[in-house]
Ligand SMILES: Nc1ncnc2c1ncn2[C@@H]1O[C@H](COP(=O)(O)OP(=O)(O)OP(=O)(O)O)[C@@H](O)[C@H]1O
């Protein structure tokens with residue numbers, strides 16, 4: 001079930017061919033005492049209705065900053081967006097007034113954070129925090145909002161929701177707290193949900209339950225889901241497509257199954273080789289050599305070149321563009337053919 | 346909760362005993378002879394002095410004297426002065442003045458300190474912020490004696506002269522709560538400065554918290570993010586500070602009372618120490634300690650109301 005809100009933002013053409021959300025050549029930089037940190041350097045990705053996009057990459061690669069730019073919750077300054085567009089149903093949100101932007105934030109594009117304990121306010125009950133969405137954005141009475149909060153807690157399968165609505169965040173387990181975070185984010189049926197490492201703080205069995213819940217909610221409401229993670233393991237079952245980030249850039253975009261079978265960028269290949277696999281049990285785990293790039297002093301050419309087993313001379317002299325390999329797939333590697341071939345053996 | 350309050354009150358007993366004994370021993374050890382001091386410059390008849398000494402248990406060992414005293418206190422009897430005035434009677438009116446003064450100071454401190462602190466935090470790094478910090482630095486570094494007399498002269502005497510209206514009475518407690526405004530402000534001065542800084546830090550820290558980012562991501566208006574989500578959290582440490590400060594304000598009232606000629610506990614304490622009136626000194630200190638303990642208890646209970654993570658079993 002989807003509401004299209006055409007009264008606020010016009011949709012261009014049919015829903016089928018306009019992405020719900022399009023990040024286009026986004027740049028984000030932070031001015032710090034040490035200099036300008038270029039955290040995001042020309043990221044583009046599309047998200048269609050009902051689709052799940054997994055954004056992958058190691059710590060510091062710019063996944064969260066991109067998400068915060070989409071939400072419009074970056075602190076500006078120190079952050080700055082020198083180039084790029086973020087189109088929501090065809091309209092560039094970066095050009096909207098604060099007022100128009102705040103009509104989207106939380107209501108039509110919502111976000112879940114990594115650590116639900118610190119992301120929930122410790123001094124208000126969970127019912128108050130979920131109900132706030134209805135009271136503030138929908139003008140509901142306290143009592144109706146509370147009822148809605150209980151419904152939502154039921155929907156994310158928190159046992160005894162009716163009693164627990166009066167509890168405070170610290171009284172819940174980690175998994176339950178993340179469910180509350182999820183309940184709060186889907187309160188107003190958002191069209192896009194961004195989950196920033198929603199399971200990193202949880203133990204493995206709980207991780208699987210939360211992922212399942214997210215996938216189920218997404219199917220029910222047909223929203224677009226952006227799933228940020230650095231765990232390739234959780235991605236395979238839920239995501240439709242993948243964007244791999246490195247040093248503030250996208251290095252590979254592909255359908256999930258393609259990446260798993262045949263990665264087309266040395267970095268994605270390294271990531272895949274470093275997940276434990278049952279069939280290779282006993283063998284030493286592969287780890288990508290070297291350190292993540294320093295955003296204050298990026299290496300010339302391809303940012304990955306100092307760590308790349310496929311490196312040639314031109315990798316140091318020219319930065320690779322994002323080569324389009326097929327309609328659904330692209331790689332920012334001069335030698336993507338070799339990488340693909342190497343993956344095939 | 347009820348059980349917690351009882352436990353806390355029981356815990357207060359050893360603190361109270363310890364503090365009063367300490368002060369009792371110190372006053373006892375003061376050089377000079379209280380009986381001799383009674384007679385002023387003249388010599389007292391030794392036989393009469395011996396009778397008085399016996400009557401006031403002055404020949405008993407220290408611990409026994411203390412026992413006589415403290416068992417009386419627990420029955421509401423603070424003893425009498427050497428001049429036969431019941432200590433409780435002597436203290437009652439004085440405490441009223443000091444409590445009025447300290448409470449006025451506390452209210453001024455809370456309103457001005459928190460107000461300025463919030464203002465500075467929301468204008469972080471801007472001119473207003475810098476100006477507020479500069480004023481607090483001034484308040485902290487100038488002695489109370491100076492602020493006291495300067496404000497008395499400017500806001501009391503001069504303002505009355507130029508407008509003909511007595512906005513801030515400068516001496517005595519004859520104009521109801523208005524008599525306490527100026528002395529209250531002078532007394533609170535340094536505390537206002539500290540509270541301003543504490544408030545600023547607390548709000549700035551809180552605004553950096555993850556749950557504030559969540560509130561913004563929920564699309565909450567800025568006013569609500571600050572006024573509800575941040576403020577409720579930022580207030581918690583301030584309440585502690587205010588509670589602890591009530592005791593300090595009462596104890597520190599002596600200079601202010603002198604400047605503004607308020608006949609409160611500070612002046613009485615000074616006189617009694619001078620006259621070696623043990624029962625009065627110890628009585629005043631006992632009550633100050635009690636006020637301190639109760640204020641702390643109230644702070645701890647308020648804490649539980651403000652911060653649900655704290656539970657009292
Ligand atoms: N407020 C800020 N000021 C300066 N630099 C920042 C700020 N916020 C983020 N950065 C920098 O931007 C870069 C990208 O950060 P980001 O949080 O997007 O990484 P990430 O991919 O989400 O990593 P993780 O997996 O650890 O969450 C980091 O190097 C970080 O240091």
Ligand SMILES: [Mg+2]
Nearest residue numbers: 063064065196
């Ligand atoms: Mg992150």
